[in-house]
Amino acid sequence: MSSTQFNLFSFTGKMKILHMSWLAFFISFVVWFNHAPLMLVIAENLKLSQSEIKTILILNVALTIPARIAIGILVDKFGPKRTYSTLLAIGSIPCFMFAAADDFQQLALARFLMGFVGAGFVIGIRMVGEWFPARQLGIAEGIYGGWGNFGSAAAAIALPTLALAFGGDNGWRYAIACTGVMALAYSVVYFFSVSDTPKGSTYFKPKKAGAMEVTSIWDLFFYILMTIPLYAALTLLTWKLSPAGMKLLSDGSVIGIYIGIWLLFLYNLYKIVHVNEEHLTQPIEEIHKYKFKQVAILDLAYLVTFGSELAVVSMLPLFFHETFKQTGITTVQAGLLASSFAFMNLVARPGGGWLSDKYGRKLSLSICVIGCAVGYAVMSQINSQWSIVLAFAVTFLCSFFVQAGCGAVYAMVPLIKRRMTGQIAGMVGAYGNVGGVTFLTVLSFVTPEVFFLTIAATAVVVAIAVQFIEEPSGHMAEVMEDGSVAMIEVV
Template structure:
């Protein structure tokens, strides 16, 4: 990618009008605009979803008299709703398109966020965490949105950038929420009133604002409305005529040239029919219940799902306990200081997750096979497990040594997340939303499983045995990533689409 491609209108693949570059510095262009709305929607959802963990070991623990078991159970409640949401939102993205699913997720998640000040006991906290957990499903429309706008040669980079920047919302929550609570306490509000208002003046207002941006300025797909996504190929126009589409793309315009021919009249018509068949395999179809179940639990979907269970599942569970871990390692640390250092893992996503996708795309373009994407994804997950095993076994690490070790582990873990959703697109092109939703849901399943590991490693004294939890999670990650090596990936040879964008090329 040239630097100029970051601000110029992108070249397009003439077969499907997907962009061959990412116009990051051109939010006026529809491709740049939708790219930014995808990660921004995801970002604010994660900001609200992760707003509780930095307060659990401080303000909430003190105000609601929470025990270590209560905190662990609360984290599981937040993850359980997201597990359900991701399974549901995947098929909805295939049916209605990612833009409206993103807007709906923001609005639905904003409602329980507004009711946070009403929480007065542990049961109420668990309930509100469960319903706010719906926001964690926003990852699915985020990744689906970039998938439908960007070509397969760069979709890994686009998905990883959007996913990494959006995921950073969880990191921002770790220093924003304690700061808001401290500010409100300084203004004379009670402890309960301070943390309750922090959710209203922060996440709630932002969620509603971004939902409005998505509705007003977003676009469903390159063709316009989601219902027109099949128009480029003329699928279903009639049984005798095949629509041939050509595209010329330059810096200012994208022009389609459409003609119709009767199949079988000539050799050229036969070639058109072949191209039509090839591209029809990549059209996103409306899902059926049986088809959704078959796609969700196919062995190829399990390739990305099980890997994501380790990487994103590990990230969710570990981020939720960071403030408690640092406070245990250094009891003199304040809630704000522990939260500031706890934000590190989430903020690393700005660089590490995109890096995983960029490397995946680079390897794909170099070796011209999706197999290299698969093994890069597995390597990252396995190395994550190695680092967690080491951190868990070396219990003598100081708080600063633990921060450094977790930072090194996070590089592989978060690169694995980026590598994963660089691979998801190639699993099933007819139902990418279902694959994305299932993969994302397995990430939350991993978060629940690993949170249970932390939950059942609470000592008789009421403190958490973090070291034992880490090496158990590390062993699970190493084992699962070794196992999925035997799952084959759908082979999709790399072919550059740049030459197709240089002139009128028939699809």
């Protein structure tokens, strides 16, 4: 490491890598969510129906689940420098496609492809994990995740103003195209400004690409079991667009997509077995073993933290407006109140990471998930009899535990197995999207009160699961190119 100090205002060594990486994540989220604040203008300009608008919003997240898995594999194989630069450059293409679209079909295709940009988060987790020691990893990953996540809020603030500055019917096009230019330019800057590891360090890669290595036959079955919900979530998304849901796809199209999803699952199953069959037939030394339950529990923790954040941020403005409309609250004011949930990312994610570094990763994650359960249980009781100030305070406090929980999850991800950090981060991140899809589907059938209670109950179950996670300790072993073993400190 270039320095043992953590100086946030430094722009050299590992701190330069942190700042360059959170900015890459920030830009990827600006691009990914560049449509949201301009959607009403786009809909008016291109004469979109309400069902078409909803389709665009769903398509924006559809590809992100498999993309996070794929990006995790790519970053472990090719390194974060090349992977992040390539993702930003390629991500600018659907951005320009969306800006130039003249009808719903073109918009839908561009938005579907844009979902791949949402996987950029995974890359920086591996990059930051390479540069920071375990005792600083939580706060470093928290800053990376929290400040980068703010890109969606920055898009909501800046892009309408930019569109107005350009003016005319095409102002939204120029504003969105500007985000594509920004991503393309930064892909070059990032490539020439960072390196995958500190000088003299080794970038460890998996022996085979395509799936995670596990170290026991039972973990192989566990891995396969934990893969199923990823494809189930894609199936659920397809159902929402089917004649039984929003009636936006024909029966034939839906059946074709279902078949495609589960054929992809079978291919994934083949890769999992292929990657693991050879080494599982031979004895594995104890120092090279890790427990897949660590990954599985973090999957569930991110499902309930980031997954609930995705769902709640989507429904909170309307919930506040409907609950307090008799007080005269406007849609703008309701939106501002609801935005506090996302704004907490700036401090709460780093806070969760810092708590993990300071007081232990298992304890911090336990407190955050329990805080989520209590927070959502209290939010379920919000009604028109409450004061707006009290409702805001409860929401603000709940959001702190949610975002801090996200930080606590990724404070532990890079400490499981270094050469597979990208793949582990990808799977955990994909579970966050699974949670968002699942909770929003629940919301479509129940009242907000039951919706919040459902998340609270899920958090209770996850809090119990977290008690079975093992605190990272000692060292993890990786094999050097010359066959020698490197021991990497995890405390």
